Amino acid sequence: MIARRHLALATLPLLVRPAIAQTPWPARPVRLIVPFAPGGTTDVVGRIVAERLGARLGQPVVTENRAGAGATLGAQQVARAEPDGLTLLVSSSTSHGVSPALYPNIPYDALRDFTHVGMIARSPSVLLVNPASPYRNLGDFAAAARTAGEIRFAVAGVGTSSHLAGVRLAMALGVRTESIPYRGAGPALTDLMGGVVPAMLDSLPSCGPHVRSGALRALAVSGAERADSFAELPTLREGGLDVVSYAWFGISGPAGLPAPVVQRLSTELRAVLNDPPTRARLEELGGAPPDTTPESYTAFIRDELAAFAPLVRAAGLQPQ
Structure with missing residues (x-):
């Protein structure tokens, strides 16, 4: 009898493992950490995707804002999370491009400590002023900056x-x-609309509605080409300034996410981005979603890390 009991106990783990393996994922709501304050581009993009992704996964995808330290606080939280696919990050050109070059003691490795699932969107920045500003166009702004010998502008955070x-x-x-650093694009845009700061560069998804409503005046975009949704805006290059710059956003999780979870997330994310209403919404905001895979998004981040490091050094940026 004792021998039989020991045999039953010994075979119990073999019986439990298949049951665990067959548990559908996700069995609980998924947290999507947005490493910026509400109202900014990262937050806007994250919420658009979260709603549609949750519908496809069969569980709510709940966005949580964890702002601070150039998006590193939120990114660190995800890097340290259990690799069960229930805690994800809206990774970005800040958290996984600029900040690794800016912060000497950053608490994570942008490649080693994450599983990168796919890109959501890439969006140019927009040069913005208050509607009461004397600058009617890029030429006015450039002439005034050269006369003053400087430009003053709000930023959504150091290193964004x-x-x-x-x-x-x-x-x-x-x-x-x-x-003039802020803890996110939302507070910075509020002060720009209130006339507290003279100018700002911000990504189209967060500033686009304010430009359309007339609450802000847009002078130019930083893309290589004009944005389809704001075709009347010239590029900085058209104004004689050799500047091309994009913000980008994607979905990442902690290192070690199980392959089936990564595959499911990748499949559902691509389905969301190819959904006509979602795609139209992101394109309207200036962030046309690409068709990416975990492998291509990881390779993209690796290239961006190499590109941002010399720029941060040349600019002499210091964390604040």
Whole structure:
């Protein structure tokens, strides 16, 4: 009898493992960490995707804002999470491009500590001023900056893509920069609309509605070509300034996500981005979604890390 009992206990793990393996994923709601304050581009893009992704997964995808330290606080939270696919990150050109070059003691490795699932969108920055500003176009802004010898602009955080776009713009103009950092694009846009700060560069998904409503005046975009949804806006290159800059956003999880979870996430994310209403919504905001895979998104991040590092050093940026 004892021998039989020991045999039954010994075979129990073999019986349990298949049951665990067959548990459908996700069995609980999924958290999607947005490493910026509400109202910014990362938040807007994350919420658009979260709603559609949750419908396809059969569980809610709940966005949580975890702002601070150039998106590194939210990214660190996901890097340290259990690799069960229930905690994901809206990774971006800030958290996985600029900040690794900016922060000397960053608490994660942008490649080793994450499983990258796919890109959501890529969006140019927009040069913005208050509607009461005397700058009616890019030429007015450039002439005033050269006369003053500097440009002052709000940024969604030190080392964000919009910050780097402003640095590139100042370099092209041959002037100094005075950046005014905020804890996200939302608060910065509010102060720009209130006349507290004179200018800002921000990605189209967060600033687009304010431009359409007339609450902000857009002077130019930083893309290589004009944005389809704002075709009237010239590029910085058209204004004689050799500046091309994009923000990008994607979905990542902690390192070690099981292959079936990665495959399911990749499949559902691509389905969401190819859904006509979602695609139209993102394109309307200026962020046309690409068709990416976990492998291509990982390779893209590797290339961006190599590109941002020399720019951060050349600009002399320091974390604040």
